Amino acid sequence: MLAHLADAARARSRVVEHAARGERVELWEPGERDATIEATAPRAAAEHRAATVEQAERLERAWAAVADWSEPADPAVPDPVPPVFTRWREVWIHLVDLDLGVRPGEWSAEFAVHTIGVLRPRLPGGVVLRATDVPRTWGAGAVDGARGSGTEVVGGVRDLAAWLAGREPDEPPSSAVPLPELGPWPAYPARRRDLAD
Structure with missing residues (x-):
């Protein structure tokens, strides 16, 4: 996990640094991500910490130099969410x-x-999420917080997010029927339209 966090920061830094020069590169070359993680995973804890700090600082410097976040840095993704959001999710979920x-x-x-x-x-068709601690509802038939006609999964917003992320919620969400099986993780990276609701 620490190897992944350090290398993901390195890869994002490289993309942003190239974009600042008007060049576009892939986040990882084919096979690079897994090979790097495999090669660096055996490091000692202190080495992981040092690499994570070093690459996070490099990424902060790269981001600080970005003047226009509307320009995509990844040529394969014409309409990406700014990479800061991907890193935000990555760090908090992996913590x-x-x-x-x-x-x-x-x-x-x-x-x-x-x-x-x-x-x-990741939600199957007809499933609605309803947060109990913020006024939000997501999913099929969810309009202005109204209850949809399908299965409703209810819980605190953090617990719903953890469940969708495949992590153990502090308080498991509930439903009148067994919780549905989630689909695969969405294609990376997320697009702005995935965040519209």
Whole structure:
């Protein structure tokens, strides 16, 4: 996980740095992501920490130099969400995975709403999510917070986001029927239209 977090920051830095020079490169070359993670995973904890800090600082410097976020940096994705949102999700979700004491309950409501917007394609048809702690509803038939006609899954917004992300919620969402099986993770990276609701 730490190898992935460090390398994802490195890859994003490279894309942004090239974009600043008017060049477009892929986030990873074919096979590069898995090969890099496999090669760096055996590092000691201190090495992982140092690499994560180094690459996160590089990414911050690259982002600070961006003048126009409306220009896509990845040629394969003509309408991407700015990469800061991808990194935002990646870091907070993996903080839960790293068993450092961070739980979904520590996510902000804004982060949880954003994450649900991105992961909503995982819901089967006819499933509606209704948050109990913010005035939000997502899914088929959800209009202005109204209840849809299909299966309704109810819970706190952070717990709904954690469930959609495949992580253990602090308080499992509930439904009148068994919770539906989620579809695959949406294609990476998310598009703006996935975040419209």
